[in-house]
Amino acid sequence: MIQSMGFEQFTFKKLAKNLNTTESSVYRYFENKHRLLIYLVDLYWRLIEYQLVVNTTNINDPIKKIDIVLQVLMHRIEQEKMADTKIDLHNLHHLVINEGSKSYLTHHVTKDNEQQLFKPYKDLCALIAEIFLEVNPNYPFSRSLTSTVLEMAHHQYFFMHHLPRLTDFGDTRKEQKIIDFLRHLIMSSLLNKE
Numbered sequence: 001m002i003q004s005m006g007f008e009q010f011t012f013k014k015l016a017k018n019l020n021t022t023e024s025s026v027y028r029y030f031e032n033k034h035r036l037l038i039y040l041v042d043l044y045w046r047l048i049e050y051q052l053v054v055n056t057t058n059i060n061d062p063i064k065k066i067d068i069v070l071q072v073l074m075h076r077i078e079q080e081k082m083a084d085t086k087i088d089l090h091n092l093h094h095l096v097i098n099e100g101s102k103s104y105l106t107h108h109v110t111k112d113n114e115q116q117l118f119k120p121y122k123d124l125c126a127l128i129a130e131i132f133l134e135v136n137p138n139y140p141f142s143r144s145l146t147s148t149v150l151e152m153a154h155h156q157y158f159f160m161h162h163l164p165r166l167t168d169f170g171d172t173r174k175e176q177k178i179i180d181f182l183r184h185l186i187m188s189s190l191l192n193k194e
Contacts, residue, residue: 001015001018002037002040002095002099003091003098003099005092006052006099007033007037007099007102008100010033011033012026012027012030012032012033013096029060031114032099033167034102034103034106036049037099037102038112038117038118040092040095040096040101041095041099041103041121042117042118042119042120043087043092043097044089044092044093044095044096045099045120045121045123045124046061046120047087047089047092048072048073048124049120049123049127050123051072051077052068052069052072052124052127052128053127055071055072055077056068056069056131061129062131062132062134062135063135063187065131065134066131066135066183066186066187067183068134069128069131070153070179070182071179072150073091073149073150073153073182074153074175074178074179075090075093076175076176076179087149096154096178097154097157097158098158100154101154102153103118104118119159121150124150125143125146125147125150128146128150129142129143129145129146130142132146132186132190135190135191136190136191139189139190141189145186145189145190149182149185149186152182152185153178153182156169156178156181156182157175160173160178161173168181169181
């Protein structure tokens with residue numbers, strides 16, 4: 001529902017009606033729609049982390065791992081089905097692209113952070129930063145590069161489809177172009193001799 005109507009128009013009243021239940025029953029699980037959004041975004045980051053671990057295990061070449069990171073972030077690797085769940089990772093991916101930034105661009109982000117609400121995102125960043133350090137152990141900005149790449153992957157995809165003049169990919173709308181750009185950014189940063 002959030003994906004189809006947007007976070008601003010989504011309400012627990014509409015959700016309760018869609019689920020054939022009462023609004024108060026929804027509030028038993030989430031104190032507000034922002035907490036629901038954080039839950040969904042955190043779920044997404046955990047699933048991406050799982051996919052990265054599964055797909056990079058037994059890979060020794062860090063450059064190959066970076067390629068896998070980018071493929072997973074852009075959902076170009078066939079995602080394993082999560083056993084006995086009905087999670088639509090593709091739909092969740094689009095939800096995070098369209099609404100994910102709203103989970104932390106709030107006035108109470110510091111309080112939410114103190115409650116460890118962004119831990120899955122930080123854990124994923126740490127995992128990818130370690131891969132970057134395999135390429136260049138002396139690179140001083142591995143976490144900054146990681147969070148930049150994660151955000152940029154989503155923003156460039158969003159721009160490509162909705163604000164094409166903010167990207168170089170609006171005419172083609174090919175995800176591979178975003179992957180090529182991100183790979184260039186990562187490798188230029190990690191292999192820069194300055």
